[in-house]
Amino acid sequence: MREKPRRLQLPEKLRWNHNAWYRRWLLRQLPSRAGSALDVGCGLGELARQIRADEVTAIDASARMIERASATSAGVRWIQGDVLTHDLGRYDVVTAEASLHHLPLRVGLTRLAELVGPGGRLVVVGLYRTATRADRAMELVTLPANTLVGLVKALGGGEEPHDPEMPVVMHAPTLNEIRAAAAEIVPGARIRRRLFWRYSMVWHAPEVH
Numbered sequence: 001m002r003e004k005p006r007r008l009q010l011p012e013k014l015r016w017n018h019n020a021w022y023r024r025w026l027l028r029q030l031p032s033r034a035g036s037a038l039d040v041g042c043g044l045g046e047l048a049r050q051i052r053a054d055e056v057t058a059i060d061a062s063a064r065m066i067e068r069a070s071a072t073s074a075g076v077r078w079i080q081g082d083v084l085t086h087d088l089g090r091y092d093v094v095t096a097e098a099s100l101h102h103l104p105l106r107v108g109l110t111r112l113a114e115l116v117g118p119g120g121r122l123v124v125v126g127l128y129r130t131a132t133r134a135d136r137a138m139e140l141v142t143l144p145a146n147t148l149v150g151l152v153k154a155l156g157g158g159e160e161p162h163d164p165e166m167p168v169v170m171h172a173p174t175l176n177e178i179r180a181a182a183a184e185i186v187p188g189a190r191i192r193r194r195l196f197w198r199y200s201m202v203w204h205a206p207e208v209h
Contacts, residue, residue, distance in 0.1 A: 041099020045069030047189040090117035101172040118208040124201040131174040
């Protein structure tokens with residue numbers, strides 16, 4: 001009796017890392033070499049290890065995340081602490097990959113802007129909440145694209161499952177709320193709606209004259 005072909009377990013296999021999808025784009029927004037860089041909400045440190053800077057600092061509120069990140073990499077200064085209150089300097093580059101939406105929006109964005117030195121750069125990839133017709137229209141593209149990418153990854157062996165220690169946000173600001181906050185706190189920031197329920201923000205801090 002011939003064995004029936006096994007079917008892909010799509011609900012499980014289609015779970016892939018939407019944040020990592022934009023990591024190459026994020027890294028391209030950074031200067032070819034920076035003096036100092038800070039990665040906020042670094043998790044296991046995948047992004048921090050790829051930032052091209054003379055000094056890279058990575059901070060996360062989770063002691064377990066920092067313990068695991070620091071065990072697999074040298075050359076990065078790992079800090080366990082709250083970015084809102086921890087004593088930090090100012091940096092040529094500040095990155096926040098899937099971390100700003102874990103903070104109160106205006107408080108968090110203000111703090112990130114304060115950490116950017118004169119002429120420095122803030123680059124954010126974050127999650128936004130679907131709320132408008134434009135958001136729902138984007139989902140007409142996002143949903144099939146998500147399935148297609150998930151299938152390709154599943155056929156290629158898939159990805160590591162979501163780490164259960166990684167925090168999951170159940171509520172994020174809307175894109176309109178993000179744009180309104182940015183207009184006040186980081187005027188001139190370039191914000192774009194992205195696939196897979198993400199947005200990007202790039203802000204160049206003014207030079208001091």
